[in-house]
Amino acid sequence: HGVNLRAQPPELAEAADPTAAFRSYFEDLRRGATRNTDLKLVLVGNGRVGKTTLKHCLVHGVPPPEPIRERTHGIDATTLGWPAGGEEFRVTIWDLAGQEIYHTMHRFLLHPRVVFLLLWAEETEETDPRELHPVSYWLDLIGQLGSGSVTILVKTQIDRGQKHGTRPPELVGVEDPVVAEAAVSAAQGRGIGALRETISEEIVRFRDRWGYLLPTSWLAVRAEVERLRDSGHRELPFAQFEQLCTVHDARHPRILADYLGQSGFLFYRPGHFGDRLILDQDWLLERIYAVFDPRSQIRQRILRAGGSLFADDTASVWPDHDPHERQVFLGFLTGAELAFHVEGSDPAEYVVPALLPEAPPPFRPGTGSDDLWLEVRFGTLHRALIERLIVRLSGMSPHRRWWRDGIDIEAPDRSWQASVEAWWERNALRVHIHPLRASPGGATTQRQVAASLLRLIRSTLPGAEPVIAGSLDGVVYIDLEKLEQARVAGNPRCVDRSGQVCDVAHFAALPTRAELERAGGENLIPEERPMTAEPQKLRIFVSYAHEDKELKKVLMKRLEGIARSHPIESWDDSKILAGTLVHEEILKGLNAADITLLLISPDFVTSDYCWTQEMEIALQQYEREGKLPVPIIVRRTPEWHEAKIGQHLALPKDGRWLTAWPSPDDFWGEVEEGLRDLIRDLMEKRGIPPKRY
Known part of the structure; x- marks a missing residue:
């Protein structure tokens, strides 16, 4: 068609059938097109770093009349016109809560081709050390959840003093994806004009990332959906959305709905929400965030129940909503992997991993001479990863052995047990595989289980390339790639993860990383748990x-x-x-x-x-x-x-x-x-x- 594929909506590549999505897009494009000018500007960073104050300055042009002391719980979004490069963009500024309890949810708001303002400060009023994440933590999160985005590093609260420049010491001399830097005091309004100019320059410089063509018919449907949302419609049955598409000659409603969902304009996932589109994202997210808000009674109630929410209790949890709306909320929790439905429970039970007890269960997988341990290490281990793994593995934990930092599972035929848990001090997941009975193919089974779990981890966090170490006793770990290099070179010695020199022969039973990646046979771990809420009625x-x-x-x-x-x-x-x-x-x-x-x-x-x-x-x-x-x-x-x-x-x-x-x-x-x-x-x-x- 003579069109640059790289300048097309990136969401089309994420569709269930990308080929059909692009074909539909080009068919509709022939009948008229307009360049996209919608853009997200997302403020991220630790709590109390000044995101809400900076957002006020960007929206109103002046600092707030009084210091903002109240924390943001959840999200706060505002849409406004933003002139840049002779064009008028429609920019939605999102202020995301910095507390870690909300980070799992943020991934539903982070989409490709977003402009991130990553805020950091030398000093803040935050006193909880668990909430003081380094800037590298946020860069890693952006890289995992907002690929293809643009990141501007913003140093805030410069009125408190400046020991360093616009980059924190941890990033000095380090290659990172930051495209520009700025320094502001939002409370005093200093540096805001320069920051706006920087944002405008980056919007223009990376225009190809969001300035793609959209079919006129798609824009007409989107405008009609927006009108419905502004008039108070929170949801839209897909049948009615199809009628809108027919009126405006958009020929492929599923593809368009998928695009609108992937781009963050609304919430849509086929098979969820009773096959409806959620137009009012704020309405839905406010109810979902209430589950995690440390101030809410809902959260306290779930904590007292050991992380469980029962369908019979939802009327008191969301008292101002009818059964259909409550089912929508439960559907979002499960579809977004923030909770899972316990199969066969009556009344229906939902478990929220973020609110599970901190202590592991008293009975854990045993140990034996044929056991295998893996350390799967990331640059930064995000809580969202372990919570999603708990959701995806919950169907393999018949004895409900799950806790906030991990889960124990076992094979349906009870031939092996395994555990996956966070190893926070090492930014790693610790995987333990324990055969329950000897078999001629014992080593093969271990490797199959290990390979299946690694595939699951990669599918849960695509794009991440962890370092994998192995152990035969759960104490001494060795990097599997270094072990393979030593074997190939014929070196009898190698250095383990603690820096100690060890005999390569001691690890003869360990597979190499390449062997794990080549492990064939049946995939013993489902890569995705069916994301269903209470059985649909x-x-x-x-x-x-x-x-x-x-x-x-x-x-x-x-x-x-x-x-x-x-x-x-x-x-x-x-x-x-x-x-x-x-x-x-x-x-x-x-x-x-x-x-x-x-x-x-x-x-x-x-x-x-x-x-x-x-x-x-x-x-x-x-x-x-x-x-x-x-x-x-x-x-x-x-x-x-x-x-x-x-x-x-x-x-x-x-x-x-x-x-x-x-x-x-x-x-x-x-x-x-x-x-x-x-x-x-x-x-x-x-x-x-x-x-x-």
């Missing part, structure tokens, strides 16, 4: 006239029977608690429903509320989102089918009312059979698995 709303209350009770009994074999959740106005607003609760139930059952009778037709409100909402939902309104003819109701609802298939299928059947059981049996068919069909379309007994 279809929600059914029952609309009826109160004169038909007894008939409604019979229907609810039938639905209870269906629920034993199908993942459904039924709702009617009897679920409304005393003291709540009836109309609002009914609207919540209707809006959350996938299927609305309408008990048609003369009283239903003459009820203004049933006929003109509940039924009308059900019909509108069908037109907008494809949700199913299902009329059930419980009493003879002449000419009901001439209304708009008459265009929909009724139950029983021949439209005969209850007393026209030989017996009530015949009538309700036919209704139940029809409902089961509808539910199975909808489950198949939504990809919802059958309920397990």
